[in-house]
Amino acid sequence: MTLNIRAMAPEDTPYGLALSQQVGWPHRLEDWQQSLALGRGLVAEEGGRIVGTTLYWPWGEGSATVGLVIVDPDCQGRGIGRELLSQTLEALEGYNVRLHATAAGQPLYRQFGFVAVGSASQHQGIVDPSFTAPTPGSGTRLRQGGEQDGAPLTALDCQASGLYRPQLINLLLTQGRVLVLESDTGEPLGFAALRPFGRGHTIGPVVCSNEEDARALVGAFMAQRRGKFVRLDCDSALPFCDWLTRQGLSEVDAPVMMVCGKPWLVKAGSPRTFGLMSQAMG
Template sequence: MSPTTAEVNIQYRPMLESDFPAAHALSQAVHWRHRPEDWQLLHRLGGGFVAQCDGSVIGTALWWPHGDDHASLGMVIVSPQSQGRGVGRELMNRLLEAIGERNTLLHATPAGQPLYERLGFEVIGKIHQHQGIVASRVPVAPPPGTRLRAAEAGDAAKLAELASRAAGMSRTQVVSELLRIAEGVVIADDNGNPVGFGILRSFGQGDIIGPVVAPDAEHARALLSHLAATRTGSFVRIDMSDEHGLDALLSELGLAHVDTPIAMVRGEAPKVDPGIHQFAIASQAFF
């Protein structure tokens, strides 16, 4: 069957900064909360492609390198009027070609999961999205022998190391960029050495907490409650990993469970360090 005129007119090319307004409009059309500034951060950390038809952007797809061995992809959006024309699959093909042999992670919606499975992705877990207006609550005290303090410029290398061990892949670029634009809190031992940390930044209709990296739920509870307390009365979102053990705290904070995207991988899943855990991710896109 020969392609239709509309399909012939679809062009695919790398995303440019000049595409941000159109990309933002696409995300709004599918009810995603990303701001123009969120698109700028996503593109700054990675790259990707747009689909264009008759001069209008009708699709986007981005990917992010995490060292030489891993990558993630996301922001695969096709305008409602252009869905069902193979645009999403073609964008995915171009992403996977750019990513190459890296083990590749993504978070799938139920609608997108069948396509990703056909492209070789397998389910490895879930992410639990919580959000709401933060309720007033006394922050949880850190465990004995530790204290909370603001992240400092000199912490960047250590925090990136902790995050990389917890995620099983390089987080140096992500952590460095987030510390530059966001608020970071460190939980440190008696010698001042970081044993965990959390980051809060503006996102969507409010703020997002993540990553939260800690040796156990007790340390993570202190980090999360402290960060949330700085936004009492405001809208906050947090994307939690499986088996995080913080449901009671999230409920007390007013952060309701609203969605459960599927975590998938093409290749091998990251090998995490069992001594440190990523309780909350930085983003469903760049993990």
């Protein structure tokens, strides 16, 4: 049968959901819909049936992320993933591209020039009913984020990740829950978002300058979710991962971060990412 690669449309998301369920990923239909609304996607069709997907997000002019690269298990080994990735990278020509790779996907990505630059620890679990949130550091305080925070939080996120994502930040401010860490004078120093995802809620992005601030931001949301499921994806190299483990959020997976192009390096003194939006979107 002829393989047809075409742009993903909103009505394709239930078929993407079915594929992700086949490979054991926890996404809900709403997660697929949000992911496509923020980016673009391709589907592979064969005999009128969707047998593969990939989504990609150009963030600004120079950096992009790729995710939800899935091929029906019954159709794997026939080059479908290769064709999807090839056309995705054609659409992202000139971009530095990042993704998080499963062990099965790494050989394919290496063939397209991706190199491993680290890994992301997927921490999750039920928050202890007795969990107590750490207090924000001296000279700082937490408050609820609002639509007026779009520009400063976008700037903090871009400094930390190299990804210019105003549409993502504004979506989180209007549809999710966002906490802003600010100085006593009202200067935004960091932020974190909480939103429904998969089996429960995920915390991310988490952007701030140090682990003390990350604990305050994440801990505040964990205190809201006592006795409930929470997930957070964090750079495996950060000691913050050890704190998450001690709080009962165990590491259950650690996909490899891979880059095609120039890796992003956080400048000294800049905020950094302590929690990803998602493994797909970075």
